[in-house]
Amino acid sequence: MLRKLPAKTLSADLQLTAVRVHFDKHGSALCNAARLIDGEAGTARVLRLMSGLHEASRLERATRRRLVDLHRLLSLNPVVDDLEPDLSSWVLLDPASPEVEELCLLTDRLYDLLVEIGERDDEQDAIALALTDQDAA
Template sequence: MLRKLPTKTLSVDPQLAAVRAHFDKHGSALCNAAGLIDGESGIARVLRLMSGLREASRLDRATRRRLVDLHRLLSLDPVVDAFEPDLSSWVLLDPASPEVEELCLLTDRLYDLLVEIGERDDERDALALALQAQDAA
């Protein structure tokens, strides 16, 4: 059984808080979905991500990259590198199965989380620019 992620922490990073809340709610389902697509490797990927979230004090670039990589896996985007996709370990899924419907919902929720993180970046950048302009005046 997965341990719950801390959602009430001293971190002031709202992005980290949003990601932790998302994985607190959907972490087990994300593990199952990644396992359905990529077997033990997919499960390990999500567990490493969740472990990193437990220890993090802010949402760093590497964690953001892992979130995007997880979204690509769930989206069935097979690009491993720019030259040669590796689909050898992926299972074939029946598009009409309930698992695929759940996979699509999880993928959409993860995409929404990535958009939310990006919007918070934009808000922070806009605030920083406004403060710079105010200081210059």
């Protein structure tokens, strides 16, 4: 059911590579965590994201948005437009359970991945500015 993403990718996009490696290592656990919170809909969300990563040639804006949305789900902080989300289908979790501890670790790792992606954006912007300045001179 859950197909592993190739850790050795042919993509020149370092951000996509970082995300693929992350999901190769944590994809199954992310599916389980999303299922714990949002049932089959949560699992389907992660599987769609992984399928998109498998087919992508670069990390697109829509995929970045899905990563942020997954982080919000795992953080128990979903945002649905400006309206309050319907959380009636969510399972109540025991804060002292081992599942919640694992959920927190996965959420922190996903946050670290999002920060890494952002830092790579900053690096690419700095290179582009340097090249622009070089061309202007």
